[in-house]
Each structure stands twice: as C-alpha cells, then as structure tokens.
Amino acid sequence: MEQIVVLITGCSSGIGLSLAVRLASDPAKTYKVYATMRNLAKKERLLDCVKGLHKDTLEILQMDVTDQQSILDARHRVTENRMDILVCNAGVGLMGPLEAQALDTMRQILEVNVLGTISTIQAFLPGMKARGHGRILVTGSLGGLQGLPFNEVYCASKFAVEGVCESLAVLLQHFNIHVSLVECGPVNTDFLDNLQTAKPGEAALQRVDEHTRSLYHTYLKHCGMVFQNAAQDTDDVVKIFLEAIQSASPAFRYYSSDALLPLTSPKISAPDGLQYIRTMSKIIFSTNEKEEQK
Structure with a gap:
C-alpha cells in the first residue's frame, strides 16, 4: 500500500515534534x-527522538510559514x-498588557498564526481538490474559543484561525476534504518558554498604569498555577491528533481535555456574553486575590 503523506509545520518542538515522531516511528511505516x-x-x-526508526518515513524540511516562497519550495x-x-x-x-505591545510584535503574531496558516493551506489545497481527497488538521487553542486577559492579540489570531477553518469546512466537504481543529488548553511544551511576555521592569510595562500592572501580576500567578x-503532556494531545487522522469520519472540532468544555458553555447558554466575562474574571482574579489576603 502507498504510504500516507503527511506534512507538519512547527516540528522543532512541542506538539509538532511529538506528532512527527509518533507517525514516523509507526512500525508498519504507514506514514511518510x-x-x-x-x-x-x-x-x-x-x-534524537526518532533514532533509527525513521528510515523511509521521515524527511525534515526548512519551511517558514511567513514566507510564501519557502512554503512553495517545501511543497516542491x-x-x-501529493499531500494526504x-x-x-x-x-x-x-x-x-495591550498598551505595552509594539506594533511590529503584534504584526508578527498575526503573520505566523493567521497568515502562516492560510498560506500553508493555500499551497496544498489545489492538489487536494484536484484529487478529491485530503485532510487538514489545525492546532487550535482555548484562546481561539474565548477571550483571555492579557492575550488580546494572541486570542485575536486564534479566533481568526477558527473562522478560517470553519469557513473552509463548509466548502471542502464538497471535495471530500476534512478540516479538523484540535483545541488545546495548557500543554507542557516549549511554547511557554518561547512565549513573548511583558516582564516586570521592562520600560514598556512601566508605562502602563499601576492597576493594570497589578492585575497582570495576578494573572501571571494564575497562569503558573x-x-x-492542569497542563497536559504532548503525548496526550498527539492521541487526539491520531484520532482525527485515523477516523473514517473525522469531527470538525476536537478538545484535548474535557476541562475546556465548561468554560465555553456560558458563551452559548448566555448570548449576552456577560456570564462568561464575569465567570472568567472570577476564576482568574478573585481566587488569587483571596489567596493573597490569607
């Protein structure tokens, strides 16, 4: 049987690395x-992770999702x-804090998370359409389903990805192409280490008002807890990707953890949006304030 051809972006660490290792190490050599x-x-x-298990199943390519020519070179x-x-x-x-973010930095987030995802899909979609077959899996985020304080630009990028994928899913069912989002909460990857974070003492943060800085400090403590x-291991998330890859009829949206569901339900059950805002504010800020007062 022909191998199933898979291309994964962002494989230097985290979920991408773990998924590539799992697929390339399949004893039956099902995947290329x-x-x-x-x-x-x-x-x-x-x-190092695949060791000697990747003969004929793995090739590592340079690809910058913000560079269209780089994407096309990788496709070539x-x-x-073909791409399955x-x-x-x-x-x-x-x-x-939003006031502390530089325009160039915000632009980079949108270029990678939104335009990078769109450009990658653009490059491979015509071939999938022509064959009438294919699957597109996108790493989603809790931050694409609900707003999180001090993550405005990141959430904006992930909300946009949700819209892209949902819109494509409606269309691509007519081409036998399945689109799936794997919605992740906190995961133990290098993502947190590589996260661009405003740090106490930085000049940009010092220009922000004191109350906002205090709330940001509380939020950072909440994130640490x-x-x-509650952070998942990458192997747990990879299992969800495998479910989507191997399913005969994949879902549009998968959740890496059931813990995400109660937080998203108020957005649907209370259309005015206030229940979610109050609930999230209480979870993040009230609990920490009480602990600080003990």
Whole structure:
C-alpha cells in the first residue's frame, strides 16, 4: 500500500515534534512524514527522538510559514507530488498588557498564526481538490474559543484561525476534504518558554498604569498555577491528533481535555456574553486575590 503523506509545520518542538515522531516511528511505516521547521539548526532534537526508526518515513524540511516562497519550495520537495494530510501546527504566543505591545510584535503574531496558516493551506489545497481527497488538521487553542486577559492579540489570531477553518469546512466537504481543529488548553511544551511576555521592569510595562500592572501580576500567578496543576503532556494531545487522522469520519472540532468544555458553555447558554466575562474574571482574579489576603 502507498504510504500516507503527511506534512507538519512547527516540528522543532512541542506538539509538532511529538506528532512527527509518533507517525514516523509507526512500525508498519504507514506514514511518510515531512516535518518542517523554520530553523533547521533545531532538527537534532527531532532526529534524537526518532533514532533509527525513521528510515523511509521521515524527511525534515526548512519551511517558514511567513514566507510564501519557502512554503512553495517545501511543497516542491514532496517527492510523492501529493499531500494526504496537512497539519498546520506552527504558532507563537504573546502575553502582556495591550498598551505595552509594539506594533511590529503584534504584526508578527498575526503573520505566523493567521497568515502562516492560510498560506500553508493555500499551497496544498489545489492538489487536494484536484484529487478529491485530503485532510487538514489545525492546532487550535482555548484562546481561539474565548477571550483571555492579557492575550488580546494572541486570542485575536486564534479566533481568526477558527473562522478560517470553519469557513473552509463548509466548502471542502464538497471535495471530500476534512478540516479538523484540535483545541488545546495548557500543554507542557516549549511554547511557554518561547512565549513573548511583558516582564516586570521592562520600560514598556512601566508605562502602563499601576492597576493594570497589578492585575497582570495576578494573572501571571494564575497562569503558573494552571500550568502546574492542569497542563497536559504532548503525548496526550498527539492521541487526539491520531484520532482525527485515523477516523473514517473525522469531527470538525476536537478538545484535548474535557476541562475546556465548561468554560465555553456560558458563551452559548448566555448570548449576552456577560456570564462568561464575569465567570472568567472570577476564576482568574478573585481566587488569587483571596489567596493573597490569607
């Protein structure tokens, strides 16, 4: 049987790396994985993880999702001249008071998370349409389903990705192409380490009013507790991707954890939006304030 051809973006670490390893290490050699990353200097970590298990199942390609020519060059290097499964996983984060964010930094987040995802899909979609077959999986986020304070630009980018995918899913069912979003909460990856975060003492943050800085400090403590108590391992998230990849009839939206569902339900049950805003504010700020007063 022909191998299933898979291309994954953002494979230098985290979910992308773990998914590439899992698929490329399949004993039956079911998949031919093209693992892409912007900086090939980071490929050694991926090679170390697969060890000798990747013969004929893995190729690592340089690909910058913000550079259209880079995407096209990577597509040209897919020797099978087809793409069965496209996994758009590359993404970056940004955290801090909105007033402290530089325009160039905000633009970079949108270019990677939104335009990078769109450009990657654009490059491979015509081939999938022509064959009448394909799957597109996109790494979604809790921040694409609900607003999170001090994550305005990141959430804006992930909300946009939700709209792109949902719009495409309506159309692409007519081409036998399945679109799936894997909605992730906190995950133990390098994403948090690589997150662009406004740090205490930075000049930009010092220009923000004192009350906002205090709330931001509380939010950072909340994030620390969430990652300590509720963050998932990448293997748990990879299992969800495998479910979407192997399903005969994949869902449009998968949740990496049931813990995400109660937070999204108020947005539907209370259309005025206030219940969610009050609930999220209480979860993030009230609990921490009470702990500080003990």
